[in-house]
Amino acid sequence: DTAVSQTPKYLVTQMGNDKSIKCEQNLGHDTMYWYKQDSKKFLKIMFSYNNKELIINETVPNRFSPKSPDKAHLNLHINSLELGDSAVYFCASSLPPGQGVFGQGTRLTVV
Amino acid sequence: TQLLEQSPQFLSIQEGENLTVYCNSSSVFSSLQWYRQEPGEGPVLLVTVVTGGEVKKLKRLTFQFGDARKDSSLHITAAQPGDTGLYLCAGGGGGGADGLTFGKGTHLIIQP
Numbered sequence: 438d439t440a441v442s443q444t445p446k447y448l449v450t451q452m453g454n455d456k457s458i459k460c461e462q463n464l465g466h467d468t469m470y471w472y473k474q475d476s477k478k479f480l481k482i483m484f485s486y487n488n489k490e491l492i493i494n495e496t497v498p499n500r501f502s503p504k505s506p507d508k509a510h511l512n513l514h515i516n517s518l519e520l521g522d523s524a525v526y527f528c529a530s531s532l533p534p535g536q537g538v539f540g541q542g543t544r545l546t547v548v
Numbered sequence: 549t550q551l552l553e554q555s556p557q558f559l560s561i562q563e564g565e566n567l568t569v570y571c572n573s574s575s576v577f578s579s580l581q582w583y584r585q586e587p588g589e590g591p592v593l594l595v596t597v598v599t600g601g602e603v604k605k606l607k608r609l610t611f612q613f614g615d616a617r618k619d620s621s622l623h624i625t626a627a628q629p630g631d632t633g634l635y636l637c638a639g640g641g642g643g644g645a646d647g648l649t650f651g652k653g654t655h656l657i658i659q660p
């Protein structure tokens with residue numbers, strides 16, 4: 438069984454569209470995250486959710502919104518997509534002390 | 549803002565050689581992790597170090613956490629082509645709800 442699974446793996450869309458990326462974890466972890474990896478492979482945290490509460494919201498445009506229907510899921514919604522949003526987005530979950538189990542990533546390409 | 553500086557950024561060596569990757573910060577971290585990422589995949593956790601001065605070994609890989617918990621190193625002995633990949637260090641600042649601060653990674657290539 439895949440511990441952290443994301444869908445879709447690839448997403449190509451036009452500027453201005455709204456899209457969602459889904460994430461599910463079967464590890465029973467309390468905290469889930471979204472990270473963005475840029476073209477230079479630099480990973481930066483976007484959001485953290487603990488028991489459905491937003492813990493961290495870094496300087497991310499409000500076009501990005503995480504939504505957690507339950508403890509095992511954390512979806513990422515993106516409105517009005519821009520060219521600069523193209524990147525690989527990773528979902529992760531963790532146990533203390535902040536160890537991350539990452540999904541396989543979603544490569545988003547905005548054209 | 550906590551920052552992690554990783555060096556070298558790129559490293560290409562011959563099979564059988566030894567190498568060390570460094571991860572340095574001016575900030576104290578409660579824990580530090582090392583990940584390995586292969587193309588098209590997510591980072592995979594190799595090790596977590598928590599105590600200052602801690603040394604952990606994973607087969608040919610040796611990880612060390614600095615006494616002041618501001619830096620770490622990864623040493624690979626007798627590197628093999630299967631060690632090729634992107635190595636990332638990441639620091640945890642506090643409780644489990646905190647996200648990780650990542651270094652910019654070391655792209656390692658081991659040539660046969």
